[in-house]
Amino acid sequence: GQQVMQIPQYQHVQEGEDFTTYCNSSTTLSNIQWYKQRPGGHPVFLIQLVKSGEVKKQKRLTFQFGEAKKNSSLHITATQTTDVGTYFCGQGAQKLVFGQGTRLTINP
Amino acid sequence: GAVVSQHPSRVICKSGTSVKIECRSLDFQATTMFWYRQFPKQSLMLMATSNEGSKATYEQGVEKDKFLINHASLTLSTLTVTSAHPEDSSFYICSAGTGGHGTQYFGPGTRLTVL
Numbered sequence: 001g002q003q004v005m006q007i008p009q010y011q012h013v014q015e016g017e018d019f020t021t022y023c024n025s026s027t028t029l030s031n032i033q034w035y036k037q038r039p040g041g042h043p044v045f046l047i048q049l050v051k052s053g054e055v056k057k058q059k060r061l062t063f064q065f066g067e068a069k070k071n072s073s074l075h076i077t078a079t080q081t082t083d084v085g086t087y088f089c090g091q092g093a094q095k096l097v098f099g100q101g102t103r104l105t106i107n108p
Numbered sequence: 109g110a111v112v113s114q115h116p117s118r119v120i121c122k123s124g125t126s127v128k129i130e131c132r133s134l135d136f137q138a139t140t141m142f143w144y145r146q147f148p149k150q151s152l153m154l155m156a157t158s159n160e161g162s163k164a165t166y167e168q169g170v171e172k173d174k175f176l177i178n179h180a181s182l183t184l185s186t187l188t189v190t191s192a193h194p195e196d197s198s199f200y201i202c203s204a205g206t207g208g209h210g211t212q213y214f215g216p217g218t219r220l221t222v223l
Contacts, residue, residue, distance in 0.1 A: 042201055042214045095142055096212055100151045
């Protein structure tokens, strides 16, 4: 199946700083989904992007899907301690294949 | 959103025993459910696709005789780890979709520890 590479693996920021995680694929993706997993918890669906060049926002979170539908990013503006967790991108029409995840830790 | 439950949330067993994990879609029907495995600080690895009324589809490298999957109804899939060994200790998570482009709703996970 199609693989997605996610970077960085870890990111530590000061509270209030911005954060971005990226997913890249060598092939065109039909869609990209983003999930958040809090420490000790399970993945929770955040958003799905389907269209080329699509940009969606959820409060401080901005999600982008590249024009070629081969990459995507999640950007958090002014991080808060509640943003701590691992962010996964996933792709697939039926079964999801996940990226490696980016673990975000925040220094309050 | 859709709710998926998983039971038990935590299980400790002796090596050589079998453990059954249940995954239920509480407010929707799911013809397909998915089973994932997650080691500490790692990503979710898809193990198999559970299909209601038919055989599960296993990912490459996953032993179907080791991880038995049964999807007997539209709201229940079970994963049985047979003859568990310490290396089977992991976090097992199921998910189910409501159709469309494949948005998945995850269960809370089952942490298995094999002594």
